[in-house]
Amino acid sequence: MLRPRRTSSILISPNAFPSLPTVQEATTAAAAASLNLDIIQGDILIGMTKIVERFFFFSITNATAFKSILRNDIVPLITSTTQLLSVSTQPTTALNIAFSQVGLQALGITDDIGDPLFTNGQEKDASGLGDPGTVNWVPSFLNKGIHGVFLLASDTSSNIDNELNSLLSSLGTSIEEIYTLDGAARPGTEQGHEHFGFLDGISQPAVNGFTTTPHPGQEVVEPGVILLGESNDPNITVRPSWAIDGSFLAFRQLEQKVPEFNQFLVDNPIQEGNLTAEQGSALLGARMFGRWQSGAPVDLSPLFDDPELAADPNRNNNFNYTHAGFDFTSDQTHCPFSAHIRKTAPRADLSPINVKNHIIRSSIPYGPEVTPEEASSNTTTVERGLAFVAYQSALANGFHFLQQTWANNPKFINNKNISAPGFDPIIGANKGQPRNTAGLDPTDANKNTTFLIDFVVSRGGEYFFSPSISALAGTLSA
Template identity: 70%
Template structure:
């Protein structure tokens, strides 16, 4: 690594003792951070300290120094830049991947301590087309990854690729760099340095900037709901809070315990499949729908009835409090307590879980995608680590007044799993888009997930949203979330970056 490259990215040379934590093996020392590049809303589960994670990893034989940082960190980034690229010179790219790029890729361990975080964190992942461009012909054992997301579009509920960003169509994208920091200038400076290092070995296809929302909306998505509360804990990384599901590492990481695919290339171990989706959110239209369809009940004002409908549609109030524990009014104190806000199952004494939706509808987003006690036995396999971030500006006064979206905003959705068909694809297709799920209820077809359920752009419906009348059919004429496309990637280990992928 050249000193000039380090300086051009705005980094400052520091003591020789600091460089190992900053960029292992680079031989270059960097000024340590004083503030974290991650956000940490009170309601979201805390990340473990570096010492806690290393102790857990040692017991489970996980190597957190070989696992890219974004995979296990989840929805904690302050600002993020997704830089999608095609490889134009594979020989040069592999040379740079083995040296300059690999030493800049941020590990899980590095992100867990402010003192070891770089100015800008870097992760990288490749599509099947990207692996082909690198001459990697091994079958990774995931047919959805091999085929690419475009082939999966209609199955996911998209109306083909009609609304997709053109760059996601036609298998143009070979890889994505994920850059995370706390300022736009840091991201831009690092990207400039990255392009200089690669010397024309890649070409930009598309880029998308994301950022945590401002002020008290940090950690909330654009509809206003606090996000990231229900992430699973991973054995060998973090200890579960009350109500938090503990999953085996192989559910998220390839080649680890409980990986559902028996045969993988050796070099793929500790990588993870990244499902990326750009999801546009129609915020003014969503708010208008809630205003027009309040739950009418004694003791509720129209505004409270609208807020209750939104909470039952999502399964949580905007504060993050679950409706299963706060069924009629928001409870911000409950919401802010991570030992309580995820500690529920949808089952209640005296209620029949087969027909009673008093506390939470069968179709609520968080119930459709994480059924809990709706399963008679625990569900160990269908889990993902979500690592997305909002993109686009806040709703302006003119948009709010007209109830019409003018400027696109939404969620840069990122999900990690060891098998896409068991993870993101399953949650979207088999649960969210399945009108008959959850099964064995008195309502044989409760309807779509009203938030992310998709029906090819056609109207959808959901029962159970109105707690005064579970059989009230609420029709959703338009999608509040519109897929703008995406791709499936593989995020390899650091050893793979300097090994099989750059050979």
């Protein structure tokens, strides 16, 4: 049966986002780097938010039956990078799949794919990530009960329902649902913005073999930073051949305490020059992230938002925190050392420029908009947050490293002439204890801020491996 052609994309693409290569450009770049974009699952390199996305977590209850259905019915539905790139080849609902370590075991895979964090599972890493143990975790993420996840993306949830229903009827009793999380782009002009209101998805690394024309300031990485077995994969020598061109998917359900965050901004406006209280609150929020809600970087626009700068991908990443006449070791008047985007991508703060700790983010908001009651009581009563998805070839260099070694480490960035930049004010986690952050107030370099609560609360997650489509059709379903 012929599938109907799409006329509009599953992906959202605000002007601020880096542009995607055309299929022709990507195919040429991939050939030069000996990559095959037809076998790489679509979510990995594209790094874009979808209009709606469902994460369906399952356990395998009958491996023999599951493998045969995987090979015959599911593999043909898996959306490749090439397919997802062009609206005309996007399916009605894009489908990707990834497995946890226990899931690979259930399929009879005994190979070590060379990533101890993946092998142990995320629950073991909870304290390493700064979570206060697993008290806040969604119970489904505990006890290694999840074998795999389907990622279903489309522009309507009814498309997703249809695709999932047909998948589930093929799968019968070979799997059991463990948990489902529904993500959706926020409504209207908030599309592309996470729940605190900030545009998310602007800075992604350009991957050689995929991105043809990096935007100014966009860092370029070798494909092996994201894909196993490719150039610059730090553990290339230990990968089994079937794992080549797969990627580790770090999934985190990160609850966002939006009314509490907004209240914090209202209570602590930065008092600078002629700023109104409202402008001072907006400036504080921008300095916590390193970007304004529009996406304009504070390093280039330190006092006021600049929506035109935000919307221009040739300018909105073209900064590295250095400025003529600046004392780079102490000056935080443009951007705090602790700002979320500076902690997770320090640009010129590290020399030589860091090339290995990059991830591709492919997250989506979940949960409803703030209700009037929540806004007026400044208290969250309905859960909302970010279904965080990050791809990398080594969790110890990617998500885990960014969270543990940079965001949660008060001393990082550590070559500065101040006692400590403090925690990342957005995602920094101190096992539920208060966190200190310095540098948020441009008028007082010595001022410290203590956060008594976390605005982002980890509800747990799992580490998955997103295999190549050829591995799904071969070793994994054999």
